[in-house]
Amino acid sequence: MKYSGIPSVALVIALNIGAAKADVESLDPIKITTHDWSGQIITTTIMGEVLKRAGYNIEYVQADYIAQFAGLKTGDLHVAMEIWETTGREAMDEAIETGNVVSLGESGMIAIEEWWFPSYMEDVCPGLPNWEALKDCAEAFSTAETAPLGRYLGGPVTWGGFDEERVEALELDFEVVHAGTDAALFAELESAYQRKAPIILWLYEPHWAPAKYDGKFIEFPPYSAACYQDATTGVNPSAAYDCGKPTGPIWKVAWAGLGQKWPGAAQAISNFHVSNAEMSAMISKVDLEGQAVDAVVGEWLSANEERWQGWLK
Structure with missing residues (x-):
């Protein structure tokens, strides 16, 4: 067969890959x-x-x-x-x-990760999104498993976030329950949102959820490194993590x-x-x-x- 002088596509790809691999360290x-x-x-x-x-x-x-x-x-x-x-x-x-x-x-x-609630919860918990409102209406966020404590749905435990420490430091009547996976977290949000059921949970950006659902992040005392590291700093002089998460x-x-x-x-x-x-x-x-x-x-x-x-x- 006569050679046309034009390499095949496969040959061009192979030559290009070979050249690229020759350049890497x-x-x-x-x-x-x-x-x-x-x-x-x-x-x-x-x-x-x-x-x-x-x-x-x-x-x-x-x-x-x-x-x-x-x-x-x-x-x-x-x-x-x-x-x-x-x-x-x-x-x-x-x-x-x-x-x-x-x-x-x-x-x-830019990361935002914080407690989030759907806007319909403002009807049963006046004062939101200020965190202090949670002191008066924790039971409005309760489930059969946590009542009378409110239920906060956290991310998978491997994500960290110090939510248990935050609940204790701010003396909130909430039980932290961790979702098993990212998918489970948002499946539960979807289910609760459709039923207008009580829910407060970990939400983050960048993500589609804050755009899809009408709601707000809780406004905790502002984060500072000292809040995490020094128990004497913040609204509770006896505990660290008495503030929101950093962004x-x-x-x-x-x-x-x-x-x-x-x-x-x-x-x-x-x-x-x-x-x-x-x-x-x-x-x-x-x-x-x-x-x-x-x-x-x-x-x-x-x-x-x-x-x-x-x-x-």
């Missing part, structure tokens, strides 16, 4: 952690797929949100794409202080050896940046429309090629 797998909520899996998959396109070998590893720092310190895990200022800052700071973990900067997303960036962190072994990947991860609005829209497609994470990520990559190509430079 190591073909050992970069182990990026995934957790149990859709947004984090989306964030991680975006970064992982960008690195794959650059020729890196990527391995996604399911890991506990806080316990993952043990693996990051030893180098058994390499990258965590979402450490929330609201719940992960203490663990992140401790890990960085060891010298075995480094921050790769902000992700572009702030969602951070990217890595094993300290990442930049030496895979400097190009470390730079690309540092350059990663998405907004709350972008992430909320992608979470909606996965959680509300039932689209696969890979499909949603693929659509985002196609629409933002120039942008993520810039992360690799």
Whole structure:
């Protein structure tokens, strides 16, 4: 057969992949952690797929949100794409202080995680969203299992958040009940909302829920680092955590050896940046429309090629 001088598509792809792999510093797998909520899996998959396109070998590893720092310190895990200022800052700071973990900067997303209630609960608990209203109407949030105590539905216990400590410090007549999974948390919200049943729960942004449901975050005493660390600070001079949760960036962190072994990947991860609005829209497609994470990520990559190509430079 006569050679036309035009390489086949398969050959072009193979040549391009070979060239990309020749440029990366190591073909050992970069182990990026995934957790149990859709947004984090989306964030991680975006970064992982960008690195794959650059020729890196990527391995996604399911890991506990806080316990993952043990693996990051030893180098058994390499990258965590979402450490929330609201719940992960203490663990992140401790890990960085060891010298075995480094921050790769902000992700572009700003975290809010706090107690949230649907607006119809204001009819039975006047004074909301001020936290002190909860002192007078805890029973309005009770269930058969917790009565007369109110029921606060927290996130999975692995998320942290100090909700039990907050209840005790603020002397609230609430029992903290943890949802088993992120999906279970929002399934219970949907069920309660449709029935206008009592509920107060952990809600967070970026996420689709604050846009879908009419409600408000509880206004606790403002967060300060001293509130968490010094019992004498705050409205209860005998207890720490007598304030709301912090808000702030969602951070990217890595094993300290990442930049030496895979400097190009470390730079690309540092350059990663998405907004709350972008992430909320992608979470909606996965959680509300039932689209696969890979499909949603693929659509985002196609629409933002120039942008993520810039992360690799």
